[in-house]
Amino acid sequence: MSFYTKKTWILLPLMVLLIMATLSLSIPAGKVYADSAKIGIQSEMGYQGKIKHDKWNPLKLTLTSDRDISGDIVVKIQSNYGNGYHTSYVQQVDLPKDTPKEVIIGIPGTVLNKDNNQILFYEGSFSKGKQTPFATGKDYVQASPYQGALMGVLSDDPDTMNFMNVLNGKGNSVNVFPLKPTSIPADAMLLNGLDVIVINNFSSDTLSEPQRKAITDWVNGGGTLILAGGAGYAKTAAPFADIAPVVANGTMTVNALPELEKLGGKPLKLDGPFTISTVTAVEDAQTGIKADGQPVFASHVYGQGSVQYAAYDLAMEPVSSWAGHPDAWASVLRNHLPMTGSQNGMYYNSLMDNLSYVLEYFPSLKMPSFTLLLWMLIIYAVIVAPLLYFILKKADKREWAWFLIPIIAVIASVSVYAVGSSDKTRELAHTINLIELNGQGDAVKSTASAFFTPRSGNYALEFPEHTYLKTGGSQNTFGGMRENNSFVRMGQESTTLELRDMSQWSLAKVWIEGQGTEEMGRLSLDLKLDDKGDLNGKITNDTINDLTEVALVVGGKAYKLGDINKGGTEAIPQDPKQIIKFVGGDLSGMLYPYSQNDTKQRERDVLSNYGYSRGMVGQDAYILGWSKDHLTNYTLKGSEVDSDQLNFWVQPVKMEWGLSGKVNIPYGFLSAEIAQVNAPMFGAYPHGVEMGQGSMIAEFPLISEGNVKYSELSIKGTKFNNNVTMEIWNAKKSEWEPVTDTNNVFTINNDPEQYIIGNRIRFMITAKDQTNFMMPELSVKGEATQ
Incomplete structure (x- = not known):
């Protein structure tokens, strides 16, 4: 064969490859993915893009595919601690061709950006299927926890409650936004990020039964529901009659609202007859100020939450735009609205996160006895050194030491390992339950649990249905954090947590929450x-x-x-x-x-x-x-995991005064409640209050039972440092009066009724610089009247 012939045979394959590469460049890019569906994605996080730290927030995904396809949508979130740990929330979804499909997934509130989360779609399933990239839309979400109050409003007037925005310049941070009936989820946990829901002059029976149940369960778990509407109150409250503080029986008109005017601290002039609803308070309801004998406000504790009643349409003029309206509602919602400067929560670990290190006090996992290990070491040293030497010398077999010493060392090592791992051969759990009783027979239960893995590998844990899970990085044998992944799937009958790539002798931590409350007495x-x-x-x-x-x-x-x-x-x-x-x-x-x-x-x-x-x-x-x-149990391969459990039970105390005759309530029983804070930093702690330059308004609630004629009000703790001053609100004069007493006790025995509004005493503490102080205490004397 000639040189040219050989050269042709050598170059021929290269020419074929070049031609194929050229042809491939002429093929449209879309043809490369001919076998993959084109899926578009749109996302909405929380409510109007706002989420709450340490709460469960809805992530709404709208998916559209160019062909029928089924698979898993996976939201992968990286730990904020930078340890490489990921938690993925998985939901199965069927996408019909060219039909938008909405998927809602509960996501724990944290800072979310393109670097710490990703949305993925796997055809079939995430464990076995092929990942399909999104053709359009962002494959991540962005959100930052909102510190203030999120107040959703269901009303025929979308501007209802907008007057609350005035409080944003007074220390509270309030975001008021209208709710669409279709945006109310059928899952109470997905309402978790809302602080207050207002239903005003709205036909609540247009909501579905699951939506109404979700709102009721949300209140039971700690939410605040406001029912109002004046002439429209009956249609507002009808589906919530079982939890409302009042029973409607009609309407009436008033020409003035003097008690509301005092509560707001600003003049209020009505243009004419003003319609309010007439009601009868239910048992255990607390009524506030009144108008012509009818309660303007009332409240009722339901579970861990509260239901508030307002007698008028919150969007009706002239009250809606009245200058005192925001302050009046700040008083009504005291302790229900988060404070702007509060350090309790924002970007700080949650209570359950803070219990992470307590989970490591694992009662069932103990260090081997030091004394036992010491004796094993002594016995090993004695056998290997003098005893073995003596025996071999006696038998004239000292050369046997070359294989006997390694054998004895192996036996000793196996023995030490057996002693150290005697309690580490099976799956175990250490669980802490917080049982917050409401005093009515129910409780909200929150759980933190550490799962111990005796071997490396994957583990699938099963929890009851409607269980929400958040996981933390696993800790290995030597106390370090290990990179691994967990997958949470909420199914119809159970919630499954799949822990992947667990190392031997490691702890996986999981935080567990369920919907609503449980009957726990x-x-x-x-x-x-x-x-x-x-x-x-x-x-x-x-x-x-x-x-x-x-x-x-x-x-x-x-x-x-x-x-x-x-x-x-x-x-x-x-x-x-x-x-x-x-x-x-x-x-x-x-x-x-x-x-x-x-x-x-x-x-x-x-x-x-x-x-x-x-x-x-x-x-x-x-x-x-x-x-x-054992109050929280989960299973592995159908068998319940052995668990050490410690349960903390706590219930608020509400005094039933049962007063008759003389009244003498000492300091400490009537606790101040914070209504407003206007300071860059604020925190209430067991050791006292910490506050930056600014002011705080708080109120002492007085005795709620019967009628009391007060003869003396005494406030202790009025002597602060030079940076702090205190004032008390004179409801009769509608002005602040300085507390000038320097003996640490301020006593009012001359017409104390002038300082009482809505059965409360209001005071303000102002700081010129960052400071800390103990909250003042109130003592009262008087006489119970019929």
Whole structure:
């Protein structure tokens, strides 16, 4: 064969490849993906793009495909701690050809950007299917947690409640926006990011039954619902009659609203007859100010939340645009609106996140006995050195040491491993449950759990249906964080958590929440104050469990009641040794003192974290206890995971005064409630209040039962540092009056009624610079009248 012939055969394959490459360039790009569906995506995070930290927020995805396709939509979120840990929320979806399909997925509130999250679609399933890239739209979401209050409004007038925006210049941060009926989810957890829902002059029966149930469950879990409408109140409240604070029975007109005018602190002139609804308050409802004998406002506790009633159409002039309207509603919604400067929550770890390190106090996993290991080392040293040498020398077999010493070393190593891993051969869990009782028989349960993996590999854990899960990075044997992934899928019958690439002897942490409340009983209280202001009475355990180390916290004191079995009753102790005075002190450290053999570390840290997270102060009243029953269970391969459980029970205390004759309420029983804050930094903690330059307005709620004629009001804690001043609101004069008393007690015994508006006393604390102080306390005297 000639040289040219050989050259031709060599170049021929190269020429074919060149021709094929040239032809491929002429093929339209779309042809490359001829076998893949073209899917477009649009996303909307939260409500009007706003989400709340430490809440479950809806992510609405609208997907459109050019052909029929089924698969998994996956929202992958990277941990903010930079440890490479990812949690993916998975939902199966069927996409009909050219038909937009909406998918709503619950996402925990955190900072979201293109660098820490991604939306993926897998044809078939994420575990076995092929990833299909999106043809149009962004494959990530962007959002930052909103610190202020999110207030959604269902009303025929979209501008209803817009007057609340004025509060944005007064320390509160309020975002008011209209809700479309179609935007109300059928899942209460997806309303979790809303602080307040207002329904005003709106036909609520147009909502579906699942939507109405979702709103009711949301209130039960801690939401605030406002029902209003004046002449339209009946159509507003009809579907929520079971939880409303009043029963409507008609309407009437008034020509003035003097009590509302005092509450707002600004002149209010009505142009003519003004329509309000007439109602009858239900049992246990609290009524506020009145107009011609009819309540203008009323409230009713439902579960962990509250239902508020307003007698008028919130969009009706001239009240809607009245200058005092925002301040009046700031008072009505005190303690229901987050404060702008509050440090409790924004970009700080949530309560459950803060319990992450407590999960590492794993009772079932113990370090091997130091004494035992020391003896094993001594025995090994004795056998390998003098004893083995003596035996081999005696037998004249010293050369055997070359293989006997390695054998003994292997046996010793296996023995040490067996001792150290004796409790690490099976899957275990350490679970902490927070049981927040509402005093009516139900509770909101929040759970943090650590799952121990004895072997490396993948694990699929199953939880009850409607369970929402958030996961944290797994901790390996040596205390480091390991990069791995978890996948959460909410199904019709269960929620599945798939943990992938777990290392041997590691902890995977998961935070567990469910919809609404659970029936868990209550702690029944029968508390009375005698003529000297001393507390007497008893507490009955009507919960589902025996409780240990029960303590009543009220009036700045903690009364240690000890263990109370289910159905048992314990009297309030009078022995000073069983009463702890802790105002300004660390209650958790006093109840569970530090010790060398610290057996109460978990209890102390749980209580401490709970107090800081909930912004508790010394005047808060609640009762707490503990149990170790199994209240949260999950399964692995159909079998329940063995679990150590510690349950923290807590219930707010509401005094039933039952007053007759003389009234003498000492300091600490009537706690101040914060209405407004106008400061760049603000936080309420067990040790007191921290505030930047600015002001705080708070109110003392007075006795809600019966009628009391007050003869003396006394405020203790009025002597601050030179940077702080205090004023009290004179409702009769509609002006602030300085509190000039320098003896730390300000007493009013000359016409104290002039300082009372809506059965409350309002005061303001102003700071010239960053400062901290204890919240003032109120004592009252008077006489109960018929």
